Amino acid sequence: xxxxxxxxxxxxxxxxxxxxxxxxxxxxxxxxxxxxxxxxxxxxxxxxxxxxxxxxxxxxxxxxxxxxxxxxxxxxxxxxxxxxxxxxxxxxxxxxxxxxxxxxxxxxxxxxxxxxxxxxxxxxxxxxxxxxxxxxxxxxxxxxxxxxxxxxxxxxxxxxxxxxxxxxxxxxxxxxxxxxxxxxxxxxxxxxxxxxxxxxxxxxxxxxxxxxxxxxxxxxxxxxxxxxxxxxxxxxxxxxxxxxxxxxxxxxxxxxxxxxxxxxxxxxxxxxxxxxxx
DNA sequence: AAGATTGTTGCTTA
DNA sequence: TTAAGCAACAATCT
Numbered sequence: 001x002x003x004x005x006x007x008x009x010x011x012x013x014x015x016x017x018x019x020x021x022x023x024x025x026x027x028x029x030x031x032x033x034x035x036x037x038x039x040x041x042x043x044x045x046x047x048x049x050x051x052x053x054x055x056x057x058x059x060x061x062x063x064x065x066x067x068x069x070x071x072x073x074x075x076x077x078x079x080x081x082x083x084x085x086x087x088x089x090x091x092x093x094x095x096x097x098x099x100x101x102x103x104x105x106x107x108x109x110x111x112x113x114x115x116x117x118x119x120x121x122x123x124x125x126x127x128x129x130x131x132x133x134x135x136x137x138x139x140x141x142x143x144x145x146x147x148x149x150x151x152x153x154x155x156x157x158x159x160x161x162x163x164x165x166x167x168x169x170x171x172x173x174x175x176x177x178x179x180x181x182x183x184x185x186x187x188x189x190x191x192x193x194x195x196x197x198x199x200x201x202x203x204x205x206x207x208x209x210x211x212x213x214x215x216x217x218x219x220x221x222x223x224x225x226x227x228x229x230x231x232x233x234x235x236x237x238x239x240x241x242x243x244x245x246x247x248x249x250x251x252x253x254x255x256x257x258x259x260x261x262x263x264x265x266x267x268x269x270x271x272x273x274x275x276x277x278x
Numbered sequence: 279a280a281g282a283t284t285g286t287t288g289c290t291t292a
Numbered sequence: 293t294t295a296a297g298c299a300a301c302a303a304t305c306t
Contacts, residue, residue: 052285069285071303099303118302120285161296170286177284224284246284267298269282 001175002143003223004074005049007083008112011076016107017042027101027116029124038062038125039104051138051174061128066114071099072121078110138174142211143219147173152208156196163199163207164192164265176211178268179224179246184210186245191277192270193263217242245271 020039022028028035038058046057054074056064066074075095076083082095095113096103102123104112114123126134139155140147155173159166166172167181176184185192187210190203199207218224221242244254249262253273262271 067285069301070283117304118283120301120303159295165296168285179284266296 001049001052001054001068001223002219004068005047005054008074008076009047011078011083011110012106012112013044013046015043015110017044018105018107021103021105022101023096023103024101024119026119027114027121027123029122030126035123035125039064049175050135051141051170052177053134053138055131063126063128063131065122065124065126065131065134067122068116069118069120069122071117073113073115075113075115076110077113078108138170139172140174142173142175143215147211149205149208152211153204156199156204159196161196162193162265163190163196164268164270166196167207167211168266168268173211176215178270179243180214180218182246182271183214183218183243185277186272187214189277192265192272245273247271 017039018041020036022032022036025032042058042060042062044056044064045059048055048057048063052067054066054068056066058064066072068074077095095111095115097113097115099115099117100113101116101119101121102114104114106112114121140151156163156166161169164181164185167176167184168178182192184207188203188206190199190207194203224243245260248260249271251260252258253260253276256273256275258273258275260271260273262269264270
């Protein structure tokens with residue numbers, strides 16, 4: 001989401017929105033007429049990110065919220081090229097696809113496609129007050145300065161839930177999902193099943209450090225399932241190569257050469273190394 | 279063909 | 293009252 005936000009900020013700000021072609025009304029979680037009314041003729045002034053939620057700031061203190069959930073994509077196209085963000089998208093140049101739920105059309109003929117195969121994602125207009133309320137429901141931004149060791153210790157203090165569930169709890173820490181939770185705990189050498197409140201000082205510090213390292217690395221690689229243009233051969237990009245434990249069940253651990261295991265925690269697939277993570 | 283899949287919400291239970 | 297646990301949401305792929 002951080003990558004998508006940064007990429008889109010370069011191209012869609014201060015462009016007049018001529019119309020929004022909504023192909024799937026279910027994707028819009030506001031009163032439909034209001035949604036169109038707020039957007040038409042408006043402009044995006046900024047893009048903010050709250051955890052995995054994107055907030056496109058509009059004129060008159062309103063925001064377009066976009067959540068991509070599992071399979072959402074945002075693809076911006078102008079005359080020259082398409083840039084894209086989101087999960088496993090097909091050829092950016094083939095838009096609209098059968099999964100295109102809405103198209104934002106700008107005055108200069110450029111377009112923003114909201115695609116979503118599984119239809120979990122949504123678009124929503126909120127005012128300033130509402131946005132503040134939504135933001136409040138999220139925990140600290142882990143890449144911010146405000147998130148320091150002291151803050152983290154306080155966050156996990158007394159928690160009986162396992163550490164993986166705590167890392168993924170958006171109301172505690174914003175933005176860590178299933179993949180990065182596994183990566184963080186592998187980096188820190190901690191078993192995902194450990195009750196968060198019973199980790200030692202040293203372990204807490206290791207996890208804190210790992211959060212910073214993993215997120216920094218992920219952003220450096222432009223996110224996990226982000227792929228940009230098709231290359232000259234028409235092949236899809238793949239940027240999951242920097243992952244060290246997620247999706248590697250049955251393979252050799254990069255640290256100890258033992259076998260990476262997979263279990264279920266809270267209904268989610270969880271990859272870990274039983275030898276390296278205690 | 280059953281079980282898996284990157285996220286969140288809202289209900290039930292403790 | 294709050295925290296934890298879990299099904300549900302939908303559509304694909306293996």
